[in-house]
Amino acid sequence: MALMLGATYILSKKSVLLFAHTLLFFFFIWEGVSQDFSNLSEEDRWKIRSQSYVLVDIDRIDDSNLSFLTQGESPLAVYILEFKEDYLPVLKELMAKKSDLLILSGANHNRVIFPENKAQLVPFNVVDTILRDSKTTSKDILHFTAEGELNLVTVNDKEAVRDSVLVKFWRTTGRLPNLIQGDPENFIFIDSIVQGLNQIKRVFGTVTSKGRLLDGVGFKNHSDLRVNGNFSFPILSKGELPVFIPHKAGFYFSPDIIRTTSDNSGNLKEFVGFPLDPEYGLTDYFSFSPTIKNNIRKNNRELIVNKVDLFEDRSRGKVGYFNNGAYMDAGLDSRMALQSSFTISAWIKPTVLGKNNSILGKGENFVLKLHDGFLTFTMADIKDYISRTSPVPLNEWTQVALVHSKLNSDLSFFINGVQTDKIQLIEDYDTSDYNLVVGSNLWQEFFVGYMDYIKIWNRELNPDEIRDEFLDASPEESYGIFKFIISIIMVVVVPLIALYFWNKRKGKNKVLNHPAYTKVGEVRKTTVVQEISACQEKILCFGPLKIIVADGTDIAKKLSPKLKQLFLIVMLHSVGSKKGISTKKLTEYLWPGMTPSSAKNTRGTNIQNLRAILADSTTIQLVFREKNWFLEVAEDCYWEYQEVLHYLNIFGKEDIGVGQREGGLRKLLGILKEERFLANIEDDWLDPFVERLSNDILDLCQEVALLLNLEEHISLLQDLVSVMHIYDDLNETALQLRLQILIKQGNLSTAHSIYDKFTKLYNKLYGEKYPIKFEELISAS
Incomplete structure (x- = not known):
């Protein structure tokens, strides 16, 4: 058979x-x-x-x-x-x-x-x-x-x-x-x-992301290997014990390396993958509106622009026009670009397709160009890697992208967000210390046509990220129609807009004179909580830090790790009744061990840079008041951390009504159940804040669990269990509630499985058997 x-x-x-x-x-x-x-x-x-x-x-x-x-x-x-x-x-x-x-x-x-x-x-x-x-x-x-x-x-x-x-x-x-x-x-x-x-002795492990097996994961010291979540390797007598360094484009891993030893060979090797921020590793971002600039390096004075004109395109707005030997030299800083693995994305509209038209060039070892209309990567004296499956049409806007993987020594070609080819390099890519040139190369193979949004990352982007990049930057409307609509708006509603901002400025002046925040001990008179949908600007802290400004941009992506630390430490000292943080205390947190003069210069530069980034916001300001650094946040900015503290405070009051408690609880749990407070940020100074908040959240959950009825509030209790599990995966109350919910839903086998996992984790952490039996938990009221 x-x-x-x-x-x-x-x-x-x-x-x-x-x-x-x-x-x-x-x-x-x-x-x-x-x-x-x-x-x-x-x-x-x-x-x-x-x-x-x-x-x-x-x-x-x-x-x-x-x-x-x-x-x-x-x-x-x-x-x-x-x-x-x-x-x-x-x-x-x-x-x-x-x-x-x-x-x-x-x-x-x-x-x-x-x-x-x-x-x-x-x-x-x-x-x-x-x-x-x-x-x-x-x-x-x-x-x-x-x-x-x-x-x-x-x-x-x-x-x-x-x-x-x-x-x-x-x-x-x-x-x-x-x-x-x-x-x-x-x-x-x-x-x-x-x-x-x-x-044969063996070593085994698993790679997951967001609780699921992660497929397509390679290991840096195992060429051409791809595993789909679970893996196992033989330990051969003559071979060395394996070292595992997981790798997948678009992800980072924790831990990022495990070395097998005779003592740990029998342990399960567990890796967890986390998606990288789309702008992580972005080293260069050239745009042409309103002027030619590199949005990342901020070295616009170093840019050498030769004959590149700015042109108003109907579908994209202001773009760069290259003709008659036009090119742009990206300056000395660009010599550090395109090291090792890299990704390039560019929007191009060629008006002439010659034998060779260069999009980007950098010395002898890097040329991205069109060869007879096909996307091509050239390494001088080695090979033209021509992708015959990646044609670029004439007189049409096209997104082209190239990804180089140092680990796999290959090139991936993309047209309009879709992978069209993968070519193996016959010799490893070797960078050079020449300047990056846009629209030309060392052979003066000039590009003729239009360019826009040229981005370079110092890492591999995966196909999903390339597709998202294409979708984010794709023109969705005719720019001409957009201009027409803007003209109508300017004529019809400009008086109303002027009046609105005049009133808003009056309100903002009040905000600047008095801290625009609600103290933890106060309850708002007009409304229990801000409605996130009513606020254009937001500070989101549960999960990765996000600072959304009025145009929808997340300016937190512009923050370096040190600037992010600076923002957070001032923010945490500005909420509720806190008055900010002194310069001395700020220096002790972020620049310990520095001499006073060095700390002063470094601190001043970082504060200046943070203020420059926050300038994109109309509701968030970093100010120095009464000898303290303080984050002023206007009331029309949704501040997630403040909202959570506000709820934790009002739920502690005995006189709050049942209806108000249930409505507020749904909103609070809706925030908390997504992810931990400031997920993916680990700093010693942050631990006390996180621990204090975690304890307050768990205390509230314990109290609420006693008040809610399984028959009437099963949805709320499910959210409550999710939150408790995020902050304490060995919480007995959460376990008991989860088992009771599963049994009520008829999922007895799943309940047994959850209990077994809990007891094994308990035994692993405490070295003793969990004392409460399954039957006791599900029968307890």
């Missing part, structure tokens, strides 16, 4: 009856037959993932080979396409001799509760077949990409697959061959292969 993994199995009426009869037979005739793979704890699933099994088709088992199969040394797995009553005696015999028997099947027995666990049921959908028949060569097996949790190799010919090939596959792909299938007559041969695999 051929193994049909991944095929959809549709039950006929007859099959349904047989399936129901089978379930009854399993439940009443012999207890504890199987436990479904999906319901196992992660630890138990790893026990299966990290070893190999001999897989035998149950239809090939008979009296002549049954006893022979049970005498093998290797773990055994049985494949069942469709359950038949005739299989029961065979399975009973196998389970009596093989305590760790796997049953590979499409049947679903997970609704039956068995008191014991004599066999594990593995569904088809978690298994990938690596090698289907003897026609597949040993070389083919090394180029297989699997996505399932377990891998299967079919061995129909002893010469087709040898253990050395399987070990090589394991080593080069990070995936252990789990199920080795063959005919019973080849059992001795297959059993020896499986024994050999299981005797």
Whole structure:
């Protein structure tokens, strides 16, 4: 019987009856037959993932080979396409001799509760077949990409697959061959292969992001390797213990390196990936409106502009026009651009397509150009990497992008946000210390046409980031129509606009004379809380820091790590009744150990830079008042941190009404359940603020949990549990509520799984068994 993994199995009426009869037979005739793979704890699933099994088709088992199969040394797995009553005696015999028997099947027995666990049921959908028949060569097996949790190799010919090939596959792909299938007559041969695999020491781990397995992850010291979440490697006697340095474009990892030792080789290697901010690593951003400038380096005086004209384009506004030998030299600072891995994105509209038209050039080793209209990367005296699948049309705006991966030594080409090609370099890219030139190169292969939004990153962007970059910068409306609308607006509503800003300035003058914040001890008279939708500008602190100004720009992306620290420490000392932070205290926090003169200069420069960035906001100002640095935030700016403190304060009052409590609680939990306070920012000085806020949040959650009713407030309680878990993943109240909610929803198996994970984590952290039983938690009121 051929193994049909991944095929959809549709039950006929007859099959349904047989399936129901089978379930009854399993439940009443012999207890504890199987436990479904999906319901196992992660630890138990790893026990299966990290070893190999001999897989035998149950239809090939008979009296002549049954006893022979049970005498093998290797773990055994049985494949069942469709359950038949005739299989029961065979399975009973196998389970009596093989305590760790796997049953590979499409049947679903997970609704039956068995008191014991004599066999594990593995569904088809978690298994990938690596090698289907003897026609597949040993070389083919090394180029297989699997996505399932377990891998299967079919061995129909002893010469087709040898253990050395399987070990090589394991080593080069990070995936252990789990199920080795063959005919019973080849059992001795297959059993020896499986024994050999299981005797090899191994190291294993997982890569996740946002609680899910992360696919397409490479390791910097394992060339061409890509894993999809779970991985495993053999530790060979002659080889060094592996070092894991995860890598995926668009992500950073924590931890970012793990070195295997004899002491930790048996531990699960766990990596967590976090998406990078889209502007992380952005070193250059050239724009042409209203003037030609580099928005990142701020070295506009160094730019040497030769014959580049500014042109009003109907679809993009003001752009650069290159003709008659026009080019732009990016200055001395640009010599540091395009080091190692990099990404380039540019909007171009060529009006002439010659033999070669350069978009960017930097010395001999870097030229991005159009060659006969095709996007091309050139390294002098080495090669023109011409992408024949990346044509750029004449007289049309097109986004072109190029990504160089140092790790993979390859180039990826993109047109309008879509990857069109990937080319392997024949020689590693080597940077140069020449200036970056826009519109020309060392051979004076000038670009003719229009350019806009030229961006350079010192990292790889992934395809999703390139697509987002294309969508963000794409012209969505005709610029001519836009100008027409603006003209109408100026004529019709300009008096109203002037009146509005005149009134607003009057209000703002009051704000500047008095701190524009609500003290923690005060309750607003007009409204309980700001409505975020009513505020154009926002300071968001739960999750990554975001400072959104009126035009929708997040100016927090412009802050360097030190400027972000400066903003936060002043902000935290400006909320509620706090009066700001002194210069001395600020220096102790951010520049300890510096001489007074050095600290003064560094502090002054950073404050000046922060004020320049905050100038884009009309509601947020950094001021020096009464010998303290203070962040003034106008009342029409939504300040998330202040709102949370405000709620924590009013919920502590005994006279607050039930309706007000419930309405406010929904808004508060809506903020808190997304992410931790200032996620991804770790500084020693920040810890006391985070700890104090975390304790206040948990205290409130504990109090609210006693007041809410499971029948009436299940949605609120679910949010409450999510918040408590974010700030304390071993919170017993959160565990109890979560179990009670799951059981009320009929998810008993999920509740058991959650409890098991909690107890294992408890044991791991405290070195002792969790004292409260599952039944006690769910029955407690």
